[in-house]
Amino acid sequence: MTELTTIATLKCKQQVVRAVRFNIDGSYCLTCGADKKIKLWNPHRQLLLKTYGGHANEVLDAAGSCDSSHIISCSTDKSVILWDVTTAQPIRRYRGHASSVTCIKFNEESSMAVSGSVDNTVAFWDINSRRQEPVQVLKDAKDTITSVQVTDHEIFTCSVDCHVRLYDIRVGKMTSDYIGHIVTYGGLT
Template identity: 55%
Template sequence: MNGNFDLDPGEEPGKDNEMIYEHQKNSRRRDSDSEDCPYTKQARNEETGKQTTENHTYGTVTQGKTHLVPHGCVKLKHTEDSLLILWGPAAICSGHSFSAMAPLEGVPCQLVRIMECKQGAVRAVRFNVDGEYCMSCGSDKSVKLWNPHKGTLLHTYAGHGYEVLDARGSSDNSLIGSCGLDKSVMMWNVGTGECLRKFRGHAARVNCVCFNEESTVIFSGSMDGSVRVWDLRSRRNEPIQVLDEAKDAVMTVSVSAHEILTSSLDCYTRVYDLRNGKLMSNCIGESVTCATFSGDGQCILASTMGSSLRLMDKETGELLSHYTGHSSKDYKVESCFTSSDTHVMSGSEDGYVYCWDLVKGTLYLKLEHKGSRVVHSLSPHPTESYLLTATLGQMWFWSAEPQEEQENA
């Protein structure tokens, strides 16, 4: 396998049921110098023409507290320990400063509070469906549920055999789905903390999970190169569908009303159109560690191990914009759109979160995490200007605008 991800000795990718799709493959490798790339061309013209650096919005958030040892993130070669950061509305905490050259237009940059997760390395952080709560996944085999607006821990869910790598909340907030190194997918009752279901079937670690909109099924992507679909209404513990087109590890899974988006280390993003029974594959040319839909579902944002971020048209695979400057070579580094879809953000292996203007492609903001070498996981609020990030073993809460009532809550 590519990307230094290895299966356990003697394990082979599972091939259970198969779904037949009309396969539309676009294997052209696209880059930022393409002549039919209007967004990239516009940004390039601005950089070489009249646009100067003082006209570019740029800022830096500085963390006052220093951590000397950069513990874990999900690294492609080996793992260490992590830190969790949440971005939301409130005043800047003492010991941190922000400097910017222009108004930040709803981009989260104000620190509200820091919470110690106390679950070893934080592997991933996720908002729930309405953004009122969030989940952190730890190397101590636990999932924790938080109220980030008050900084309180609500519940701890323990039962995995090894580290937890991802978790998601259902649409009615009654269930949490989680996955990890023990090759299983677990369903939790949010209120009681009871484990309701445990699905097995993957041949290697499970990297990601995702509910459909009705939360009737849950999808899981694994190192074995497959995406498995589990029916939550059935008592059967076998997957109802196996999508095994990927030739390497599946890193992320996203679901819209009728489409499934996956990213894989085999250099492809894949969109499964469930209405028309079609599969659209797009070769990026580099191992893809993260892929997400835009808010309108028309574009795809893909992160690669080549330290680049690409915005592509979902239907044609055309490169719309290309974002660089961050570092992503050895770790699984996530990216996302802001809640307003005006900017894109990405973690980085140099201890920053980078933010670019969606259309112009110019660097808009850098958020520094002092003492941290890698910022690997981030999750935007579904509707407001909040952001969750992970590095080391803490959770931070940030906002676009300072609000004293949040700080005093």
């Protein structure tokens, strides 16, 4: 096995860094911090490009849109925020979760965002409308949603209730698998 070596270190100064997420082509990355901020970086030059502040508490996750013009973030303040990358200003603040929002992803076209929460729900947010409430909420989990993954027609969720769930949004079908232990992260390949 090839030995890994560090090629860059970002000096985030965000207290605890909760997540690091690359944009779609890997040219930029986002860091989410306990300092209530999201930072946009050029990781290849270790250069901080912008800081986004607007959450009232720790930022747990963020994602960049498919065209890199928007960021969606979530926080322990129970909110989801859509940001303009260029101006670093919030475009819309979404409310609908009853507790900390743990994870967030855009769909492939970045027209919808999907979030998971400590309130055991998965919420769908319409990015193109002015609506600030979720357009749909999934309530199948019995404990915290730890991870969501999104494709053009599937939503994959992981939960502290020891289940992974796959939703086929074309036919409205959910498949659940009991894993037997807490699932903190899952991905689709």
